[in-house]
Amino acid sequence: MQNMRRKVLKSGGAMTVYALLVAAGWLKPGDAAAQAWNKSAFEAKSMDEAMKAFGGSAPAQSKDIAFVSTPDIAENGAVVPIGITSSIPKTESIAILVEKNPNMLAASFDILPGTEPAIGTRVKMGQSSNVYALVKADGKYYVASKEIKVTLGGCGG
């Protein structure tokens, strides 16, 4: 019974997506569903690779980027709160990178005009590692880092 229902739901969902794709085939830019996802950046395994994928040069260390409500020691690596604020003028985007995760980049946020350069979220960390806050402001990249110790990894399940 349950299984049947699942199948019907799934095939129904697939149909809708297909129909939408056909109907809106030409509707690419500006559409939320078709918004770009920077695959190469998310597959980067080092800071250099990530910077290449972003198309920027090596970031400068900055004291104007701060970690807020971020722990020094995380008890559970599956849920590590990260808060980043930037006081660099013209901040355009904020990215979170975890050095020792399989892929460094965890998230990148575009700060649109009128939005404050302060974001908070929660990430997974496999082990104790440096966490980087990468800020793009006025076309230049800035970085700050913080070491977070993890007592229980987030990848073991």
Next chain:
Amino acid sequence: MPDPMKIRANVVGDSTEVRVLMSHEMETGQRRDAQGKVIPAWFIQNVVVAHNGKPVLNAQWGPAIAKNPFLSFKFKGGAKGDKVEITWVDNRGEKRTDETVIA
């Protein structure tokens, strides 16, 4: 159909603070099941937040965002009663949109 998001938007001083809790598995693609097979990655890739139809935040996420993701941020110029609309799209193409009214 994915579960709805929990969204809170409050006016704090001259800006609006938005806090969102989404319901998503956020499978990394690194874990294996009991048979040793890799569990395929399944995670939210894009998040778009709009205030009265005007985008205020775009986010790209990887699988390293924690399960049932949390997001908080602030934008200027929201007023009580304005609409905040949030959409996410995952790597399977599933999407969900929820909206709330600024309190």
